[in-house]
Each structure stands twice: as structure tokens, then as C-alpha cells.
Amino acid sequence: MAKAKTAYVCTECGDSSSKWQGQCGECGAWNTMSEFVIEPASAAKGGGASPAARQGTWAGRPEAAGVVALKNVSQDAEVRVSTTIGELDRVLGGGLVEGSVVLVGGDPGIGKSTLLLQALALMSARMPALYVTGEESLAQVAGRAQRLGLPLDNLHALAETCVEKILGQAASAKPSPKLLVADSIQTLWSELLTAAPGSVSQVRESAARLVRFAKETGTSVFLVGHVTKEGGIAGPRVLEHMVDAVLYFEGESGSRFRVLRAFKNRFGAVNELGVFAMGDKGLREVPNPSAIFLSGSSTPQPGSAVMVTREGTRPLMVEVQALVDKSPLANPRRVALGLEQNRLAMLLAVLHRHGGVGVYDQDVFVNVVGGIRVQETAADLPVLLAVLSSLRDKPLAEKTVAFGEVGLSGEIRPVPNGEERLKEAATHGFKRAIVPKANAPKKGAFKDMEVIAVERLSEALAAAAEG
Ligand code: TYD
């Protein structure tokens, strides 16, 4: 047997080099290069080990080799199966694609294991399923499944962390699993490497093994991943490139609501949201989530603005809250929760320059209610309305909703799907909408809602002050 090839991989950034270095040439970290077996020589002969195969894009499909005209490629449409959890299906882009690898990341205790156990148990009625646990004992998994009242007849479990053994067990299992959950990827390790479990090289190799297994056997694989303090999946960035979809499970501590978000999806839209509530019977779907992200206060409060966001393919009503308070600091604080910090700083500058309202001596805190993260620019206008409302200590008019992007020259720019957002607001009984001019519907389109179309920030601020 030929000697296995080795490389040195930085445990910080995942960069690799053929020889050892004291400092990583890519990220500059010291003493982070650790030895890493690329592939044993025997595996290299066995097919499916080309660089592309290792990436998992078209591994195990012999017809993919060689140059072909794209129009001659037969398109076997991807086979999707429903997970029987509607919100999970939605985030996956309409069901789980056969042979796909989905990475589910989230904070400890957020409910990743619960979600996947529920999905697996429900799907195991239709296809053989295997739950591999590296963190909890089999008794713990079984106990939880029983407490949740899940169907267990066809669900198989394995407590194992060695990826070679896992794949061996999966290959020899009868019937062979069509669905596999590995909880979590950070606990897995490969015999080929000497590095400790949880290290970058182990995580990367274990994931690569599972990706290859998924592509070769058509088994759908869910990987559970822990997130770092910064919110990324612990381990190298390359993990996100290797898998077909990356979902993040998020939620505010203390809140029972959980949001599953597609961050990457080769088979569907990204930023799609699925909403769940954690209860004593596990996770329950929230098919109509708009209501839960409104604070529920019956009278309008200063510093609060309601917006319609459209993360993914459905509109969602969310409340943005701001607190503006005189700052004792030379550099007043700007804190954004659920929104981008830099964007807040930019918006405050536009508010000063084009709205004539300065908050340079004030601390500004902005929060999106319900622990949800809003990434689209439609939040710009509601953020500024909330800030102004808090600064003036004057609530916006009752049942007012707003959305729109704010440009650097003080213009209010349109956002996609304006009409759909307005419809959602009307459904929830909103009476006034402050929206970009280009998003305004035809006159009389909304009978019970006054739509105020604005082109400039100053117009929007004036409209908000009226109400
Ligand atoms: P878990 O799925 O173990 O989280 P993760 O795998 O992401 O670390 O979820 C654990 C949390 O969920 C724990 O704090 C208790 C809570 N929980 C419930 O509230 N109800 C339930 O029915 C279950 C199973 C868990």
C-alpha cells in the first residue's frame, strides 16, 4: 500500500500547505498548522475520490466524468421527500432532496437535536432512518423520543463517534438507511488522523466522509453543527462549502420561539424562515408567525415601529424597537440586535444629514422583537421611525406599518414585493402604511388602509409625525 498523503492544515482558517509552517500563510495565526491525512492511497484508487468528489458535488456519478454538452445531460429532477414538518420542508425549499447533505447549526440547547429527532422519527415510517449520536447516550435519546410520543418502531440509533465505524454500520445495516443524522459533527473523528476530535482537520475529514457517503448511496444526511461565539459554525468555513444546505436554528434565550433559517441552499431559496415554538411536547410548528413577532402591546408605545419583512418567500410582520437616551459617554453607544450594526450607524448619519435630526449625543439601541434577525434593507425606514419616535417620546399613530430602504442621499428606495407586504399588513388590520413611492399600489387597491407613498426621508418623517 502506498504511503498516505499528508498536508498541514491551519486549525484557525482551514488553509492547507504541503509542509509545516510556524505561522499560517493565510490568516497569520501562529502554531496552528496540524498534520492532516488527505486520503489514504487505497481510497484514492477506489473511485469517487477526485477533488470534485471530495467536495461532494457530483461524486459517485460516473456519467459526470468527461466533457458533455449540457443540453444532452439528462435531467433527473431531484427527488424530494416531505419531512412531514411543514416549516422544515419550507426552509429546505419544498422538502428534503434525496442524497443531499444538510448542516444544521445553532447555539447549545436551542433544539437542534429535538428538531432532527422529531423529523427523523416521523420520516422513519416511510424510509429507514438512522440517528447517530455522539453527544447523548442511547438511553437519553430513547427517553426523549418516548417523552415526545414519537413513533419509534422504525427508528434506529447508534452511539458512535468514529466516522469509519459509523459508515461501516450504515453500510451493513438492513434495510440500509435512506436518512442519517449525525449529532454532532464536532464529536466525530476519523481513524486516519491523529488530531483530536473537534479539531478543524477532524471535522473537515468527517464531514467529507459523510458527504461522499451521501452522494454515493443517495442517503440524505443531516449534520448537527455547533456555532462559535461569533455565530458561525465551529470548524472550518469549508464545511459550509461541502454541504448542500446550511440551516441556522436561532432564537432568543427565554423565548420559546425558534426560527430556522436557510443560509445556503443548493436546492431552494436562502433566507427562508421556518418558525417553531418549543413546548413540553418538543417543537411545534407556527405556520402563521406574523402575530408572534409583534410585541402585543395594545396601545402604541414610543420607540416602536412595525414593518413587513420578507425573508424568504413569505411576508412577516415584525416590530422594531428603539431606545434613544442621553449618553454620558464621549462616544455614544450604537447597539443593534437582530440588525446590522454598521447599517444602524449609516442610517443615523442619513437621519442627521437629510432628516435634520441629530442623535450624536444619544445612546441608540435598536432591537427586533422575538429574537428574529432581519437582514434586508426594507428595515431601514422602520428603524429610523422607531428611533425618531423614541427620541421625541411620541408613539407612531396606531396601526401604522412601514418599510423601505433608505439611500445615502436621503431617498426612500423601493424593496421587492411591495404589494404582497401591504396585503399582509392589511390582513393583520393595519390602517396606515408608509412605503416607498415605487412600491405604492394603484389607487383604491386597499380600501381599509391608507397608503402614504414617500420619495424622501423628510416626507416619511413628516408622514410619521402627522398620524
Ligand atoms: P436540544 O434539542 O437538546 O438542543 P441542542 O441539540 O440544540 O443542544 O434541546 C434542549 C432544550 O430544549 C432544553 O433546554 C430543553 C428544551 N426542551 C423543551 O423545552 N421541551 C422538550 O420537549 C424538549 C425535548 C426539549
Ligand code: MG
Ligand atoms: Mg443536541
